[in-house]
Amino acid sequence: xxxxxxxxxxxxxxxxxxxxxxxxxxxxxxxxxxxxxxxxxxxxxxxxxxxxxxxxxxxxxxxxxxxxxxxxxxxxxxxxxxxxxxxxxxxxxxxxxxxxxxxxxxxxxxxxxxxxxxxxxxxxxxxxxxxxxxxxxxxxxxxxxxxxxxxxxxxxxxxx
Numbered sequence: 001x002x003x004x005x006x007x008x009x010x011x012x013x014x015x016x017x018x019x020x021x022x023x024x025x026x027x028x029x030x031x032x033x034x035x036x037x038x039x040x041x042x043x044x045x046x047x048x049x050x051x052x053x054x055x056x057x058x059x060x061x062x063x064x065x066x067x068x069x070x071x072x073x074x075x076x077x078x079x080x081x082x083x084x085x086x087x088x089x090x091x092x093x094x095x096x097x098x099x100x101x102x103x104x105x106x107x108x109x110x111x112x113x114x115x116x117x118x119x120x121x122x123x124x125x126x127x128x129x130x131x132x133x134x135x136x137x138x139x140x141x142x143x144x145x146x147x148x149x150x151x152x153x154x155x156x157x158x159x160x
Contacts, residue, residue, distance in 0.1 A: 031075070031104045031116050036128045039078070040097040045140045048091040056086040057145055059133075063122060068110040075102045075113050077121045081129055083137075083145065094136050100125055 065078040076099055083094040100121055104113050130147045137145035 030108060031102050031113060033124060034074075034101045034103055036098055036100045036125055038096055038132065039099045040095075041132075041136070042093075042095040043136045043140055044094075045092045045142070046090070048089060050091045050142055057083060058086050059083050059147065061122070061129075066114065066117065068113050070110055073104055073106060075104065075117055076100065077102075077117060077125075079122070079125050079129070081133070083133055092137075092140055092142055094133065094140075096132060096136075098125055098128055098132070 060082040062080040063077060064080060065076065068075040079098045079100070081094075081096055081098070084090050085092065102113075102117060104116075108116075126147070133145050133147060137143070
């Protein structure tokens with residue numbers, strides 16, 4: 001006689017789960033974002049008063065260094081960001097460069113990877129840009145600089 005302490009197992013669910021593909025060997029998307037990190041940061045505060053409310057802020061973006069390595073099946077894109085007030089003698093300047101690192105499958109050519117990365121990489125990186133600008137402005141004892149959430153278009157890409 002069987003013990004009633006153990007609930008009956010549903011073997012149909014176990015068989016279903018056994019047939020699901022493992023994501024450890026397969027990428028769910030053709031290109032995977034591995035990480036985004038700063039590779040250069042310059043934040044300067046000059047001995048001038050900060051205007052309150054702050055003057056308009058000029059933020060410039062430049063996507064650079066889109067490189068694809070078929071040997072390692074990785075691609076990287078760098079984004080340069082410059083933040084300065086719109087004043088002749090400004091009280092601060094912020095410059096940084098972020099690097100986005102991607103992996104892709106062997107079935108993709110470098111041109112396919114370029115076509116998949118270029119349209120959306122700026123939108124992937126902008127949350128990191130927003131956080132770093134806010135953090136650096138706070139560390140420089142400036143009024144918080146927060147980028148708006150309006151949709152932005154990708155800046156022009158500089159090819160090396």
